[in-house]
Amino acid sequence: xxxxxxxxKLYFTGFLRxxxxxxxxxxxxxxxxxxxxxxxxxxxxxxxxxxFYFYFMGIAMxxxxxxxxxxxxxxxxxxxxxxxxSISQVGPVLFQFKDYDLQMSLPIPGKVVASSRLLIFYIQxxxxxxxxxxxxxxxxAVLTGPGVWFYVTALTTLLFIPALPVxxxxxxxxxxxxxxxxxxxxxxxTVMGMLLLLVVVVWSVQFSMNAEAMEIGTIAxxxxxxxxMLFRIYPPARLYYAAVFEENILSLLVFLVLPLALSGxxxxxxxxxxxxxxxxxxxxxxxxxxxxxxxxxxTPLMALYKRDIRRYFAxxxxxxxxxxxPLLLLLxxxxxxxxxxxxxxxxxxxxxxxxxxxxxxxxxxxxxxGCTTGVALSMDGPYLEYMKxxxxxARLVLWSKLLVNLTFSLPTLLISVLVLAAAxxxxxxxxxxxxxxxxxxxxxxxxxxxxxxxxxxKLEWNNETEVVKRSLGTFLTNLCGMxxxxxxxxxxxxxxxxxxxxxxxxxxxxxxxxxxxxxLERRGEALFFAL
Amino acid sequence: xxxxxxxxxxxxxxxKAVDDLSxxxxxxxxxxxxxxxxAGKTTTLKACAGILDFDAGEILIEGRSxxxxxxxxxQGMAFLPDEPMLYPYLTGIQYLNFICDIYRVDxxxxxxxxxxxxxxxxxxxxxxxxxxxxxxxxxxxxxxVSALAHEPRLLMLDEPFVGLDxxxxxxxxxxxxxxxxxxxxxxxSTHVLDVAEKLCNKVAIIKxxxxxxCGNMDEIRGDRSLETIFMELSENA
Numbered sequence: 001x002x003x004x005x006x007x008x009k010l011y012f013t014g015f016l017r018x019x020x021x022x023x024x025x026x027x028x029x030x031x032x033x034x035x036x037x038x039x040x041x042x043x044x045x046x047x048x049x050x051x052f053y054f055y056f057m058g059i060a061m062x063x064x065x066x067x068x069x070x071x072x073x074x075x076x077x078x079x080x081x082x083x084x085x086s087i088s089q090v091g092p093v094l095f096q097f098k099d100y101d102l103q104m105s106l107p108i109p110g111k112v113v114a115s116s117r118l119l120i121f122y123i124q125x126x127x128x129x130x131x132x133x134x135x136x137x138x139x140x141a142v143l144t145g146p147g148v149w150f151y152v153t154a155l156t157t158l159l160f161i162p163a164l165p166v167x168x169x170x171x172x173x174x175x176x177x178x179x180x181x182x183x184x185x186x187x188x189x190t191v192m193g194m195l196l197l198l199v200v201v202v203w204s205v206q207f208s209m210n211a212e213a214m215e216i217g218t219i220a221x222x223x224x225x226x227x228x229m230l231f232r233i234y235p236p237a238r239l240y241y242a243a244v245f246e247e248n249i250l251s252l253l254v255f256l257v258l259p260l261a262l263s264g265x266x267x268x269x270x271x272x273x274x275x276x277x278x279x280x281x282x283x284x285x286x287x288x289x290x291x292x293x294x295x296x297x298x299t300p301l302m303a304l305y306k307r308d309i310r311r312y313f314a315x316x317x318x319x320x321x322x323x324x325x326p327l328l329l330l331l332x333x334x335x336x337x338x339x340x341x342x343x344x345x346x347x348x349x350x351x352x353x354x355x356x357x358x359x360x361x362x363x364x365x366x367x368x369x370g371c372t373t374g375v376a377l378s379m380d381g382p383y384l385e386y387m388k389x390x391x392x393x394a395r396l397v398l399w400s401k402l403l404v405n406l407t408f409s410l411p412t413l414l415i416s417v418l419v420l421a422a423a424x425x426x427x428x429x430x431x432x433x434x435x436x437x438x439x440x441x442x443x444x445x446x447x448x449x450x451x452x453x454x455x456x457x458k459l460e461w462n463n464e465t466e467v468v469k470r471s472l473g474t475f476l477t478n479l480c481g482m483x484x485x486x487x488x489x490x491x492x493x494x495x496x497x498x499x500x501x502x503x504x505x506x507x508x509x510x511x512x513x514x515x516x517x518x519x520l521e522r523r524g525e526a527l528f529f530a531l
Numbered sequence: 532x533x534x535x536x537x538x539x540x541x542x543x544x545x546x547k548a549v550d551d552l553s554x555x556x557x558x559x560x561x562x563x564x565x566x567x568x569x570a571g572k573t574t575t576l577k578a579c580a581g582i583l584d585f586d587a588g589e590i591l592i593e594g595r596s597x598x599x600x601x602x603x604x605x606q607g608m609a610f611l612p613d614e615p616m617l618y619p620y621l622t623g624i625q626y627l628n629f630i631c632d633i634y635r636v637d638x639x640x641x642x643x644x645x646x647x648x649x650x651x652x653x654x655x656x657x658x659x660x661x662x663x664x665x666x667x668x669x670x671x672x673x674x675x676v677s678a679l680a681h682e683p684r685l686l687m688l689d690e691p692f693v694g695l696d697x698x699x700x701x702x703x704x705x706x707x708x709x710x711x712x713x714x715x716x717x718x719x720s721t722h723v724l725d726v727a728e729k730l731c732n733k734v735a736i737i738k739x740x741x742x743x744x745c746g747n748m749d750e751i752r753g754d755r756s757l758e759t760i761f762m763e764l765s766e767n768a
Contacts, residue, residue: 187620282663289656289659290623290624290655290656290657290658290659290660291655292624292642292645292646292649292655292658293642294638294642295628295631295638295641295642295645296638297631297632297635297636297637297638297641298632299632300632300633300635302632303628303629303632303633304633306629307618307621307629310618310620310621310625311618311620314619314620315620382616383616383618385582385616386582386610386612386616388581388582389580389581389582389605389610390605390633390634391601391602391603391604391605391606391633391634392602392605392633393602529584530584
């Protein structure tokens with residue numbers, strides 16, 4: 001156990017630049033402290049928002065006489081998210097970490113290394129679970145004033161909630177990774193397999209929600225239907241419900257013991273086969289009969305672009321994280337086209353005049369989620385220093401990274417705007433304007449992401465998940481992007497003129513783009529070489 | 532070819548890595564840069580390669596300042612770090628193609644040079660494999676082929692002989708000799724004093740960021756071995 005704790009401690013010492021903040025010197029320390037303060041402040045802000053959100057949801061549930069469903073809903077949401085995270089991160093976090101060779105060469109059993117990686121994964125997901133569950137449980141306690149049993153069981157089970165989805169997600173993700181490793185294009189196969197698995201999980205959740213038409217004749221029936229739906233979405237939620245709210249001791253024991261037993265089994269089996277699993281996931285096929293053939297020359301920009309595209313597809317976690325938004329956008333467009341967007345227009349008749357304005361905003365939001373530039377430089381990590389030795393202006397390196405994002409975003413934007421316009425019955429005259437606005441957003445977020453990455457790089461990392469999922473680049477790019485869509489959207493709606501609004505938005509976007517690209521042009525070179 | 536004048540570099544926190552260093556590497560020189568760990572060799576090489584900014588002094592490559600005209604300077608040189616940083620997700624040939632594109636080498640020329648150097652270093656058969664599957668030595672060979680493929684006039688290398696097997700090390704020494712015979716120059720750091728003694732016509736010894744000795748190998752060495760000189764300077768300077 002001592003060694004597991006040592007390895008976990010080692011990992012978290014480098015996590016979120018904590019050690020740099022504590023022991024660094026000069027600008028590095030100030031920067032690390034600044035980042036830590038920013039992260040804590042933003043987390044606190046979201047936490048307070050969640051408290052209010054769950055409080056009002058609790059009031060709504062209380063009117064149905066089922067306030068206890070609110071924490072169960074939070075549990076199901078947290079567990080499904082944990083399951084999805086676990087599936088997608090299993091490779092880089094559990095097996096393909098940078099110091100694998102070092103750790104496996106130490107005189108400690110493989111099961112200790114496996115347990116420490118699982119524990120790291122669990123702790124990260126526990127933080128997320130606490131973030132969701134504490135406001136929900138707090139709101140429930142304030143609204144209903146429950147007895148001692150609730151406090152004891154709710155607090156005890158809290159630590160066990162993420163364990164089960166972590167184990168299930170890890171095993172599923174591992175199976176997909178191992179299967180994909182048998183293919184020649186291993187990374188692509190991993191991405192496809194992971195995406196398929198995620199679609200299956202999302203589809204099964206959706207299926208569970210629609211499995212039975214809700215009987216909404218009585219208030220009690222609504223509560224019954226919601227609880228049945230939650231238990232279908234995440235079956236262990238029934239155990240949690242019985243343990244915490246029905247005071248069922250057997251359910252409590254099963255809820256606590258099951259993840260412990262599975263974790264032990266996991267550590268035992270994976271620990272035994274850790275080197276074999278690592279080898280299967282990391283080795284590549286080799287041929288020894290290569291002959292140099294004809295070679296085509298291309299421009300430095302195209303060479304950088306091709307390299308960046310290869311770098312992108314070499315990282316399943318990077319692809320998964322940035323492809324989800326555009327894929328969702330295409331699925332949503334297809335769904336609306338098949339279901340008939342008239343339904344949406346009929347539901348919100350007062351918004352019909354605003355459709356040309358809002359039409360590009362939906363793609364913009366989802367494409368912001370898929371922006372690759374926020375971490376594009378960070379992903380190059382240690383290689384970036386040697387790129388500075390090439391006879392190139394930094395401008396070319398930055399443009400190449402912009403082009404990668406535009407390669408995926410612009411075609412997706414074009415398809416989705418056309419399909420959405422057709423589905424929602426938007427007049428064809430409005431389509432060019434919608435495309436211009438959408439393109440404005442894509443260009444702006446591409447440049448903004450790159451600027452954010454230049455100012456907040458994370459060049460030293462242990463695995464790609466740290467960059468893709470947990471770096472300031474990703475977080476700030478998403479946050480800024482969302483604000484750039486939401487704030488002007490609300491402001492323009494408040495002005496109340498759907499005829500002028502698109503042109504105002506376009507003017508704002510032009511101004512934003514001009515500023516962002518000017519900064520990139522003037523400061524990009526210096527910022528790049530200062531990385 | 533390369534002129535370093537009163538070069539100094541102080542890292543954040545006040546550590547002076549290099550202090551008032553001046554060197555001149557002329558065309559045809561194989562210039563060995565010797566010093567103990569942390570003496571400032573890598574810092575100097577990185578500054579010459581335009582990777583590292585510096586506070587004082589001037590570095591001129593073929594008469595051009597690396598600070599004022601970095602792209603023009605880099606176009607005529609190649610730098611190989613001690614740990615070959617090659618993109619693991621590319622195959623060997625993809626990496627070589629990438630480098631040739633960056634240095635604008637045309638298709639026919641790159642094929643000829645890559646085939647020549649890859650065969651010489653016995654790596655051609657592996658060029659179709661991903662770099663992630665390469666051993667340390669293979670990565671070093673690939674990095675060397677990439678540096679030679681665009682025919683730089685100045686080659687700068689940080690510890691180029693670490694990890695090479697004796698046969699490859701011999702080939703590399705041959706390549707270096709041929710390279711400089713054509714009027715180009717090599718500036719490299721090394722701990723292997725025997726190699727420096729046999730290969731270099733000029734040598735500089737650096738201690739704690741300051742130049743301890745510099746000149747023609749024969750003048751520096753006299754009738755003693757380079758190892759003896761190095762040990763004396765290390766202890767006395």
